[in-house]
Amino acid sequence: MKTSLLHTFSAALLLLGAGCGTAAHRIEPGGSQALITVRDVNTQDWQNVAARSIQSLLASGVLNRADGRKTVVMVSEVKDRTGRQLKTTILTNKIRQALLGSGKAVTTTAVGAAGAEDTATRQVRELENDDLFNQATVQKRGTVIAPDMSLSGEILREMTTSGRTEESYFVFHVVLTDLATGLAVWEQTFDFSKQETASILGF
């Protein structure tokens, strides 16, 4: 009798434990509570790569111009070769924010890898034949500034498995190209690895 009571109690406790979850709550992006998975690029990884790219780019001094003008940078393509459909704009948006904040460069939204990032620059010039608008307020043609440099990159992933252990190796390669010459004036590679060993029971 006592044994069956103990079994029932244990089973109830297990079910209770298995059913427990946590209510939705806010966490610090990239903080110690953030999820870390082997196969993906997680919040902390994006933050780390972006921060290191920014530090390296600002330290290099390549954004300095002899004429004192701010360098105009276009954000080109960051090729995702990981097969994970990464949101590469997480990286480029952080870099462009830092570039603007540095006071050394500005980014253009009038041109990008897949056309203009913001089509408004072209759209507003199409108002020049629209009599609804005061033509003196319509933006003129020939005023948009063309970029001096282009930011591009590539993300690669290599997976290795040995027994129950799985390891991923991510490589981020970021390049800044001088569009006058086509030469890469700054490039940097950032890499990191993550490893996980599955339990014997498989969960």
Add this chain to the structure above:
Amino acid sequence: MKQSFLLLTAALLLLTGCQDTVNTVRNAETAARRQEVDYRYFSTDDFCRDRLQLIRIDRGTTPSGLLQVQATVHSARYGFWSELWSGLTGENPYHLAYKFDWFDEQGMRVETPASVWLNLILMPGETRFLQAVAPNERCRDFLLSVKEAE
């Protein structure tokens, strides 16, 4: 009794003997002219303070005129007891996170995507150099925060 003591000692020695520590050698007379920063250290974690030694902080200027700082830190987690403890707790290598915050001439914090917690994995006895560049020319001061990540 004696047998179990010997067995325990052997197990402990085996455990500590498995730890990899970093050994270094450098030129005795360094050529670099460093600008050392006089710093104020405020610690809320005695364990972290004892395990991670802050050797020095240097400052410099980038080619674009931005303030650059470098903190030299050293993992003091080596030696018999430290290795034993980190072996038992699985804290080898030592996982840390650090962050630089920047302040302008008025003492206001300057927002930048680079002011985030960055990972740092330290082997016992390893020396690392935590570098950061100010987000713009208005930055005059900095704050380096370090915490144990695991």
